[in-house]
Amino acid sequence: MQNSIKKYFPVFLLPTFLAFIIGFIAPFAMGIYLSFCKFTTVTDAQFIGFKNYTKIFSEGDFTHALWYTSAFTVVTVIIINVIAFAIALALTKKIKGRNTFRTVFFMPNLIGGIVLGYIWQLLLNGILLNVGKTLSYSATYGFWGLVILMCWQQIGYMMIIYIAGIQNVPGDIIEAAQVDGVNKWQMLKDIILPMVMPSITVCTFLTLTNSFKLFDQNLALTNGEPSNMSELLALNIYRTFYGRNGWEGVGQAKAVVFFIIVAIIAVAQNKLTRAKEVEQ
């Protein structure tokens, strides 16, 4: 058995590895190289050194997008995880039709971001019509619009992960705790939460990176209006890239900076929650 694994592992590994190189490593390396270039299309680049990087903060729009995105991420990570966990708790209890509920909550995830963005734009503008305004009235409206959309889309997905986690808590531990006479709150805080810590790691990681990278929903829902005030980082990068002749490289440089920021935050988060995971 061991031998045949040793013998045949390339057969299983190589295709994925190739796909990984073509689909991830190569464009990534090329992207970093392009951030040091001036180019119109990605195939005719001309090396210019750090010039692109000096222009990143020249207009203040990147800084604004950075703060706006950070605030957005903090809010959505908290709301999504708390609500998803609460729903998961409820739907692991023995209630009638819980599978139907699970399916219904999960479904929003199957709709593409652009479509969702436009649908929610119609819905939210329809509501705001009552006060004679639209989503683009202020960046605050856009912000909460995005938060609502994001929650609606992501809660179901995270819920499924939490359900899997909660169901994995061994019955004997729970029984033992019950025999010891813990109340409901203690059960949640001292037994279930530590046991589902791996799920929490995964969910916070996913929500964190998803919020930071959010693009299509932002494009469809507010498109940065009013005056780029509701522009998240990814949209800012996209618009820098396509907005002016000769600024493609600056967009690319922003993307590299963006990558570094997301990577640092994600690694830190991973370390933090991993440390809280318990051996079973």
Next chain:
Amino acid sequence: MRKFKKLSACVLALAMTTGMLTGCGDDAGKDGGSSKKEASGKVYYLNFKPEAADQWKALAEAYTDETGVDVTVVTAASGTYESTLKSEIAKEEAPTLFQVNGPVGMATWKDYCYDLSNSDFYSHVKSDDFVLKSDDDSQVLGVAYVIETYGIIYNKKIFADYCATSGAKVSDISEINSFDKFKEVVEDMQSKKDELGILGAFTSAGMDSSSDWRFKTHLANLPIYYEYKDDGIDTTDAIKGTYLDNYKAIWDLYINNSTCEPSLLSGKTGEDATAEFSLGEACFYQNGTWAYGDISGNDVADEDLGMIPIYVGGEGEDKQGLCTGSENYWCVNKNASEDDIKATLDFMNWCITSDTGRDSICNDMGFVTPFDSFTEEYQPENPLVKIANEYVESDKTPVPWLFPTMPSETWKNNVGSALLEYAQGTGEWDAVKTAFVEGWAKERAASSDE
């Protein structure tokens, strides 16, 4: 612990596959690119005009049936042409035929343009006014293939009803020959909208991306036109904004006398405005000859369509005509293979000389072209084009299309955002001024910065 590892692994795998699946749906809509046929070259046309997307597809099929040469037509969605072109042209199977919008677009793409000066195609162009040349005038890099006209389209029936009301400001459309007169009429009509059975004098000035170009680009052409005219120039690195007050006046007129509240403009689309006009809910609609296809076949009969110039209160505007020009220049990708370039040139030539091609371009697409091959019998039925031709033949001076000299997409977007904020009451007009004047200089500097 093993269980948890398994769980995390499953979840991560799930997350990854979701990402992969969403990433894949992109190319499905682009047909024809890989179908194999016996022909040496092939054509890939990246079309700029969504309103003619189906007609181009049909024409391409007709050409393939006739000659066996593969023609792929891909149309970029409204407002995304530059970004689509940038990614498409970097591909192995790059567009062989693409479009630029004018001098500023040509500055970006000149290194990709094949010299057309020896092509049959170029020999049919009536005048060099319709071509884009290289900086030293030695090469022809782009050729306009459609000449278009825009102004304020109006519904003759509603207008006649208005003229019949008591206290109407004019008795005939010809009396409107200045901004002041136009304003009087529009405001009076708005106050009588219930009597006339309409929702507003103007269709909604939607600031959704499907509609905002009508104002941030086309309407902005007029203040630019009068400033250039005063200064005797045809492009500039620093605009002064002499006529911005006029821009404000006409924008105020649009947003305050329309079918919807100014605060709701951001959600209004181009389709909304078209629908309002073609269902007879509003009398005035700023758009051009290309809008005919969308308007026709509804409540408004062809003979009820009229078009007047956009008056903004400039000097001598009683002689001002409609805005006529082109932002559609055909360019051939010089990096394509010899065979493909030849196939593309043949295709272009076929489009403007064969009966099928000419019929499709003038009747199905309704385009006016600058080619001598489009003789008398190949003039479009489009009533708006007829009006445009009448204007050109009258003593009015046509307004050229100067918006291709706008410095960048970012400039247009910033002006558009400022217009919207002003309209919905969250911004001041000064922001439009800043975006217009300071933004111009800044964008010019940013784009030319080496």
